[in-house]
Amino acid sequence: MAVPELEVGEIGIAIRTEGLTKVYRIGIRGTHVGIGDLTVEVPEGEIYGLVGPNGAGKTTTLKLLLGLLFPTSGSGEVLGLPLGSPDYKARIGYVPDGPYFYDHLNAPELLRFYGALFGLTGKVLEQRIAELLELVGMADRAHFRVHEYSKGMRQRVAVAQALLNDPDLIFLDEPTAGLDPMGAIQMRNIVLDLRQRGKTVFLCSHLLKDMEPMCDRVAIVSRGALKLTGPIDEVLQAGAGYRVRATGVSPETRRKIEAVVTGIVEPDADGVAVLKAADQKRALEVANTAAGDGAQVLEVGPDRRTLEEVFIDVVEGQAGD
Amino acid sequence: MLLLVAIGLVALAVLNLQGLRLLFGSLALLLVGIAAAILLQPNFRAIYRVASATFFEARRRRFMNVILIFAVILVGLSSFFATLSPSAELNMLLDIGLGSIRLCGMLIAVFLGARLIADEVDKKTVDVILAKPVRRAEFVIGKFLGAWITVTCFLLVMGVAFFIVYQIKAPQLVAKMQAVGMALSLEETSANVLKATLLILFEMMVLTSIAITVSTFASWIFSAVFAFTTYFAGQLSSYFHHIATFNDKSVAIINPSIKMFSWVIYRLLPHFEFFDIREKLLTHDPVYWEMIGMTAGHGVLYSLVLVALACVFFSYREF
Numbered sequence: 276m277a278v279p280e281l282e283v284g285e286i287g288i289a290i291r292t293e294g295l296t297k298v299y300r301i302g303i304r305g306t307h308v309g310i311g312d313l314t315v316e317v318p319e320g321e322i323y324g325l326v327g328p329n330g331a332g333k334t335t336t337l338k339l340l341l342g343l344l345f346p347t348s349g350s351g352e353v354l355g356l357p358l359g360s361p362d363y364k365a366r367i368g369y370v371p372d373g374p375y376f377y378d379h380l381n382a383p384e385l386l387r388f389y390g391a392l393f394g395l396t397g398k399v400l401e402q403r404i405a406e407l408l409e410l411v412g413m414a415d416r417a418h419f420r421v422h423e424y425s426k427g428m429r430q431r432v433a434v435a436q437a438l439l440n441d442p443d444l445i446f447l448d449e450p451t452a453g454l455d456p457m458g459a460i461q462m463r464n465i466v467l468d469l470r471q472r473g474k475t476v477f478l479c480s481h482l483l484k485d486m487e488p489m490c491d492r493v494a495i496v497s498r499g500a501l502k503l504t505g506p507i508d509e510v511l512q513a514g515a516g517y518r519v520r521a522t523g524v525s526p527e528t529r530r531k532i533e534a535v536v537t538g539i540v541e542p543d544a545d546g547v548a549v550l551k552a553a554d555q556k557r558a559l560e561v562a563n564t565a566a567g568d569g570a571q572v573l574e575v576g577p578d579r580r581t582l583e584e585v586f587i588d589v590v591e592g593q594a595g596d
Numbered sequence: 597m598l599l600l601v602a603i604g605l606v607a608l609a610v611l612n613l614q615g616l617r618l619l620f621g622s623l624a625l626l627l628v629g630i631a632a633a634i635l636l637q638p639n640f641r642a643i644y645r646v647a648s649a650t651f652f653e654a655r656r657r658r659f660m661n662v663i664l665i666f667a668v669i670l671v672g673l674s675s676f677f678a679t680l681s682p683s684a685e686l687n688m689l690l691d692i693g694l695g696s697i698r699l700c701g702m703l704i705a706v707f708l709g710a711r712l713i714a715d716e717v718d719k720k721t722v723d724v725i726l727a728k729p730v731r732r733a734e735f736v737i738g739k740f741l742g743a744w745i746t747v748t749c750f751l752l753v754m755g756v757a758f759f760i761v762y763q764i765k766a767p768q769l770v771a772k773m774q775a776v777g778m779a780l781s782l783e784e785t786s787a788n789v790l791k792a793t794l795l796i797l798f799e800m801m802v803l804t805s806i807a808i809t810v811s812t813f814a815s816w817i818f819s820a821v822f823a824f825t826t827y828f829a830g831q832l833s834s835y836f837h838h839i840a841t842f843n844d845k846s847v848a849i850i851n852p853s854i855k856m857f858s859w860v861i862y863r864l865l866p867h868f869e870f871f872d873i874r875e876k877l878l879t880h881d882p883v884y885w886e887m888i889g890m891t892a893g894h895g896v897l898y899s900l901v902l903v904a905l906a907c908v909f910f911s912y913r914e915f
Binding site for chain 2: 338341342343344361364365367369371373375377379388389391392393394433446
């Protein structure tokens with residue numbers, strides 16, 4: 276069954292779920308909701324982040340999309356094909372959390388095996404293997420057996436095997452876990468490069484600081500339920516109010532705007548202070564007051580929280596869809 | 597899933613029929629298998645890749661090499677039992693040699709078959725493979741083929757070792773037996789040794805398929821114990837048949853539940869005793885190729901049905 280073709284100009288949906296639910300059976304009568312009533316759409320060519328604390332249902336969702344788990348109810352499509360269909364698996368890549376491979380093989384042998392499963396052989400495969408090992412920084416350690424690898428090295432090989440078939444959609448489960456700072460930066464660059472090349476990336480992680488600069492769209496799950504989803508800018512700006520960035524804010528100005536602002540961020544190295552207001556009207560009032568007192572107003576616009584702040588609010592039940 | 601399992605069990609029962617019913621049943625199963633293969637269009641390349649990876653990984657397992665060395669030693673030791681009678685010595689050579697091959701083959705088939713898929717699931721290496729364009733059935737078939745090829749290679753090594761020992765010891769023993777008037781030829785006894793070893797190969801194919809099938813839904817320990825139990829029960833299939841069909845109430849009254857249980861066991865379990873022709877070798881009876889062919893064919897079909905069941909179980913497994 277082929278992947279459906281799109282009309283020119285039509286934005287494709289790489290992943291679509293509708294009420295996707297997985298309930299685990301525990302013991303004879305117990306149950307646990309791994310993920311409940313998940314309805315999301317992941318547009319093609321975007322980096323989609325699924326974030327949540329441990330046990331939130333991220334890996335469950337990932338495995339449902341990969342066909343490793345079967346949904347209790349609901350449905351989903353990956354690249355236009357039903358969940359679990361082997362046909363879309365030729366166009367996806369998967370980096371599991373804490374990947375395990377055949378211990379007795381080295382990286383090229385491992386990639387040769389996985390590449391063969393995609394039908395890649397001969398010089399094409401060998402060239403691809405060489406390129407990928409170079410990309411993930413494993414070219415000079417290719418001769419080591421997997422059982423000699425550190426966690427970071429396994430993670431790098433995991434990325435390499437996920438990119439063998441030049442996939443249109445890549446699933447990454449905790450991709451920066453176990454990587455040193457340089458490795459995490461390299462991973463981020465790889466992910467951004469994939470988007471640059473028109474790939475779709477579905478990321479699961481609880482490392483919010485790594486996710487925030489990468490994702491175009493984010494969904495926050497907690498205790499098996501989708502709490503919040505949307506474009507990253509909208510998610511981070513929601514409920515954040517407005518801000519005024521200005522230099523030369525005098526103590527007199529501060530006194531005048533004290534009752535209006537919701538917070539003040541002290542000037543940074545460049546002398547830029549951030550004055551926060553609840554809404555646009557109050558922000559303009561603050562800006563006018565500051566300008567009137569001789570401050571130089573640089574920007575008046577929506578404020579933006581960190582993903583971590585949003586995450587904490589959501590998980591603690593202070594925000595909703 | 598229950599329907600497919602029921603069909604599989606019926607297929608196993610058909611393979612334990614006799615005479616023309618067995619012939620027609622086997623042909624029907626073969627046709628169904630061919631039709632399924634044409635309809636499902638398996639990816640033979642993927643099956644080959646999984647099988648070859650399984651073979652290269654399996655042959656490196658330490659316990660395999662230990663068993664192999666043990667088997668070769670046992671086979672070698674079979675030639676050191678000198679008794680007064682050449683006939684008894686020849687029989688001991690055959691018994692211990694073939695028995696060692698069977699014992700070690702059984703250990704390798706069961707432990708390898710039980711652990712292959714179970715280890716992949718425990719270590720989560722199966723997650724990465726099943727995220728690739730490999731159907732679950734192709735993965736199971738590849739694992740089975742890789743396991744059986746590994747078992748076959750080990751059995752061939754043991755078989756060759758025994759054959760060498762046999763060719764060293766047997767000529768003098770046969771000559772002494774011929775001198776006292778026994779109608780026996782070295783060529784015939786050597787051919788029978790080959791036939792017996794060949795049957796062990798197919799016997800271990802069935803045993804491997806049992807271990808793999810159970811491992812698709814159970815732990816490797818349970819799979820190994822189940823396979824061993826099935827193997828020993830399968831050696832007693834005539835006994836179960838006798839119990840199931842016993843009707844002479846003047847001799848004994850058998851509980852209907854026990855008769856039913858015996859009937860089910862006889863119908864479903866493989867008749868491993870048919871693969872063991874040592875008794876014919878020890879009594880120097882002829883062993884016909886037709887019998888070898890039918891027994892081997894039975895083993896192949898039985899294994900294929902079990903592997904098909906394994907594919908069904910594995911298709912419902914979650915990771």
